[in-house]
Amino acid sequence: xxxELASNPIRVHGPDVEFTLSDEGGAHVFMIFSIEGVDGxxxxxxxxxAKSKTITxxxxxxxxxxxxxxxxxxxxxxxxxxxxxxxxxxPVAWAKDNIPExxxxxxxxxxxxxxxxxx
Numbered sequence: 001x002x003x004e005l006a007s008n009p010i011r012v013h014g015p016d017v018e019f020t021l022s023d024e025g026g027a028h029v030f031m032i033f034s035i036e037g038v039d040g041x042x043x044x045x046x047x048x049x050a051k052s053k054t055i056t057x058x059x060x061x062x063x064x065x066x067x068x069x070x071x072x073x074x075x076x077x078x079x080x081x082x083x084x085x086x087x088x089x090x091p092v093a094w095a096k097d098n099i100p101e102x103x104x105x106x107x108x109x110x111x112x113x114x115x116x117x118x119x
Contacts, residue, residue, distance in 0.1 A: 001069065001081075001108040003095045009113035012087045014057045017116070020086040022050035026077030027099055029069065033085055035114065036064040046083070057116045065114050067093045070107035081106070087114075 023029040023046035034040035035055065043051040057063065071081035079099040085092045092112075099106045 003110035014116040020052040024082040025080035027071040032068040068109040
């Protein structure tokens with residue numbers, strides 16, 4: 001699995017930032033988004049649609065953050081994953097591929113910075 005970033009750091013307009021985790025593939029996907037000093041969130045039922053959370057961040061501050069995607073093939077529709085983290089509707093991080101044959105899962109995490117700017 002390869003996780004791509006829109007940029008690093010990621011610039012977002014704050015203080016209130018809506019983060020969304022989603023997956024459009026057929027594998028079972030579990031996702032976690034964490035951000036320094038703030039409660040992040042996880043999404044374990046991507047097959048039921050996207051999950052969003054609005055997080056209040058300090059304007060002018062840069063935060064360390066991490067996203068984790070794990071795709072599992074057991075009893076899934078197929079081996080494909082198309083996982084994404086968005087901030088205020090804009091793509092931040094994504095991974096799109098298939099779980100390799102002979103493997104039960106594919107997973108990866110990626111660290112990056114989030115810079116909060118005023119609206």
